[in-house]
Amino acid sequence: MLRTPISGVDRRPRTIKYSVVKRSSTMQWFGPLWLVLTFVALGIGLYEAATAPREATMGDLYRVFFYHFPHTILSFVWPYVNCFASLAYLFLRDRNKQRAQAADALAVASAEATVLYASIGLATGMLWGRAAWGIWWAWDARLTTYLLLWLLYVSYLIVRRFSAGGQTALIAAVLAIFAAVDIPICFESIRWWRTQHPAPVFGGGEDAGIDKSMVPAVLWNVGAWLMWGLLIIGVRYVVERRKQRFQDATAMDFLNGGDDTAEAA
Amino acid sequence: MIGFQTLAQRHLVYAYCAVWIMQFGYGTWLLLQWRKSLRWKKATEPEQTDPVVPRSHA
Numbered sequence: 001m002l003r004t005p006i007s008g009v010d011r012r013p014r015t016i017k018y019s020v021v022k023r024s025s026t027m028q029w030f031g032p033l034w035l036v037l038t039f040v041a042l043g044i045g046l047y048e049a050a051t052a053p054r055e056a057t058m059g060d061l062y063r064v065f066f067y068h069f070p071h072t073i074l075s076f077v078w079p080y081v082n083c084f085a086s087l088a089y090l091f092l093r094d095r096n097k098q099r100a101q102a103a104d105a106l107a108v109a110s111a112e113a114t115v116l117y118a119s120i121g122l123a124t125g126m127l128w129g130r131a132a133w134g135i136w137w138a139w140d141a142r143l144t145t146y147l148l149l150w151l152l153y154v155s156y157l158i159v160r161r162f163s164a165g166g167q168t169a170l171i172a173a174v175l176a177i178f179a180a181v182d183i184p185i186c187f188e189s190i191r192w193w194r195t196q197h198p199a200p201v202f203g204g205g206e207d208a209g210i211d212k213s214m215v216p217a218v219l220w221n222v223g224a225w226l227m228w229g230l231l232i233i234g235v236r237y238v239v240e241r242r243k244q245r246f247q248d249a250t251a252m253d254f255l256n257g258g259d260d261t262a263e264a265a
Numbered sequence: 266m267i268g269f270q271t272l273a274q275r276h277l278v279y280a281y282c283a284v285w286i287m288q289f290g291y292g293t294w295l296l297l298q299w300r301k302s303l304r305w306k307k308a309t310e311p312e313q314t315d316p317v318v319p320r321s322h323a
Contacts, residue, residue: 050267058273059273060267060273060274060277061273061274061276061277063267063277064276064277064280064281067280067281067284068280071284112291116287116288116291119287120283120284120287120288123280123283123284123287124280124283124284127276127279127280127283128276128280130272130276131272131273131276131277132273228288232291232292232295235295235299236295236298238299238302239295239298239299239301239302242302242305242306242309243302243305245305245306245309246305246306246308246309248309249308249309
């Protein structure tokens, strides 16, 4: 049935543009605030490390500890994030694709943080060892298991980068669970086997520990590098999620016979 | 002030430089990836057209 146009009605198409992920106002200020607080903590950590009193045996060289210890300890934390995210991916992949992809994004972000922190742990340890022991490397229990940890997570990232087909996330998740087995072995290696690497400074018995005047430098640096680690994992997670959505949209466009999404990017 | 004469002093400086270079090198790469991801985000933002269809065309 034909009808006459109704006067006063705007007939132009109305376009509503919205984002899939609605950012709350809290998130808009939380990210920059976290960044600022992290840099403040890193600055205080550097100041505390530089101004802590000299150590009786090693002199200033012991200050490597203030960076070596936080990076090594945190390189034992991020693999567990990677492992739990991988387990979540395996659990969710046939149940909820969106959540499975989110878990996979967290897994890759934490794996990169693991490789970064472990690389710094190795580099600072070798530089410290050369000056303190006179050797760059010793095949003792801690160093060998730590190198193995680093190699496992480098291989994890290589698998993610170069494996073809749609099984990349699945293969990487299984590899992550195997890789996590090395963490407790590496962590406990300096308690189980007494070789070249010193005994634990914290929780290593009555003779272990550091002077009270050195504690603030340790705590500030552990806290600051923890904040930095959470920041880079958070940013990497968001980047990976955007990449996943883009790849999904490109694939859907391809199936629908067009490639508008790829052209738009 | 930390000196640079002895092996121990040099290695202390090298270790601190290694930490900052590696961390902020990765941070810079991440920043570039973030900028790149803004294009992906823009490309995947759905545009929903909700035209007010005049009755004459219904």
